Amino acid sequence: MKKVLVATEKPFSQIAIDEIKIVLDGAGFQLELLEKYTDKSQLLSAVADVDAMIVRSDKVTTEVLDAAKNLKIVVRAGAGYDNLDLDACTQREVVAMNTPGQNSNAVAELVFGMMIYGMRKQFSGGVGSELRGKSIGIHAYGNVGYYVGKIAHGFDMKVYGYDPYVSADRMQAHGVEPLASVEELYRTCEFISLHIPANDFTKKSINKAILSMMPQGAVLVNTARKEVIDEDGMIELMDERPDFMYLSDITPDKAEEFQKRFPGRYFFTPKKMGAQTEEANVNAGVAAARQIVSYLTSGDETFRVNR
Template identity: 25%
Template sequence: MESSYLVLSFSPLPAELIKTLLSPYRGMLDRDIEVIVFRNLGDRASLFSLLEKADVIIGDYTMTIPITRDMCNAMKKTRLIAQPSTGYDHIDIQACAEKGIPVANIGGANAVSVAEYTIMTALALMRRLIEAHSRTSRGEWPQWELMDRGAFELHGKIWGIIGFGRIGREVARRARAFDMRILYYDKVRASPDIEENYGAEFAPLPRLLKTSDVVSIHVPLTPETRGMIGEKELRLMKPSAILINPARGEVVDEEALARALREGWIFGAAVDVYSREPPTQDHPLLKLRDVNLILTPHIAGATTDARARIIQVTIDNVIRVLRGEKPVNVVNMSL
């Protein structure tokens, strides 16, 4: 038997910190834990040597270090890849499944944070809050102009949710407090009990886009969701509707969204994620001026509260598999 378990981390947390987070659970295990943080992909010999020895791998929450098929094939004893984020599109989950290695994300650890961000940006867009603040702070007084151009309540409107998982359901829970009608689209329809619990009605995507006043996206990036919202879909939306994307940048055609805002197909948009992060200065959304647009740097799920939960969920899963138990929040296979 090896003298210790090896936890290999691609995330930029110090090894000492990870070791400290794991230390309270030492009494539950039959041996010590060694933690190595490795981020030098140029040193392939060391990388593949560590992959062969790793019992558990912690993925990179910055998503700059991928886990490829070649890397997966080098794993000889890995019981789990624990990804400390919701997204996992930098990991070849199919290759991991073929190798019998479960990949787990953080489940709903940041669902509340993303849901609150979504509600916050919806309110800000409907009331043109960013423009109102910017112009007032410059000494302007656009009171009547902003009122004449339109500002809207959430009360009594229709909220369309694309992706009715943990985050989508948290959004529905909060939107109901504004007496909104909730529509949702998901590739798997929820049970009648869940629909009743959240006050949500299933709708095909075209109908959801045509009828909703607020559309928010909460799907992972998959071959099916890549480019899910393009020009055709944006043109289905009301000119008074807003779009919020805290999911993945590649789900939305960014060029089409920029045109929709510039030409007034929709009332506004909030974007927290981009097809390339950070976006370059020639990104179509960064070049827009005088439109109802909120841009944020992928922080929807990154509150201090959520980050603490994310770390705890990841550590719990690592300990779980080292004790011989099944991991939770697995995204690439059924256990």
């Protein structure tokens, strides 16, 4: 019987685990659970004899892969997969997958929750501002960006997008005005919703130079990765521009400095919250289980991210 390990330091909801078990039981697979583990040694022990693994933000490193002698596939339940060592997976002939789109609406709703919280002076009683009529730029128009655009239209916002990998026709079909460059996006929009991945090209690319182009009253919302932000440049900009606000679903490395110097102009979730809804838990977990079953029974590699 094939064994599938769900290894999650930040656990799925019980409903999600129940649904994952139904999928695996239906295929004749055995579910193994490792939740809220506190030491890497626990993970290394748990992977020793499993055929497949589902993770969330848990790091699948060379050390983990070397301990998992029978591992054939690992699925990151979510869109981003920078916690998977893809080269190491490929070298060990382990298929790595993600579950694109399953958490997208949850992340998009969080974008607007943070925007409203920020614009209403963090519910402190001060006079805030409305979203209606404001301009929002979607930096990277993938699954999350699509839902951000849909919700923004409900607020009667002006919606712009930039993504060199997405056609202008697709954006226009969704009521999003495509812009020709990232600079134009930042010059045009009062709000930027950031959805770029963290890679060698994008790390620290959101820097003082690009952010300084934004109009007065600018708000950057980051539900992507902290690595894409040049924190030193951001701090310099916020020193120079008391109108600038930073809202992030990723606590920065220099969070204490932001807290000390910019009260009322920042908000950081204590833990990444974008996918923390019951629905997203179920969607991503069940999708991961189904992808494992499909791969192990029929070789389906549809969502493979390593080669």
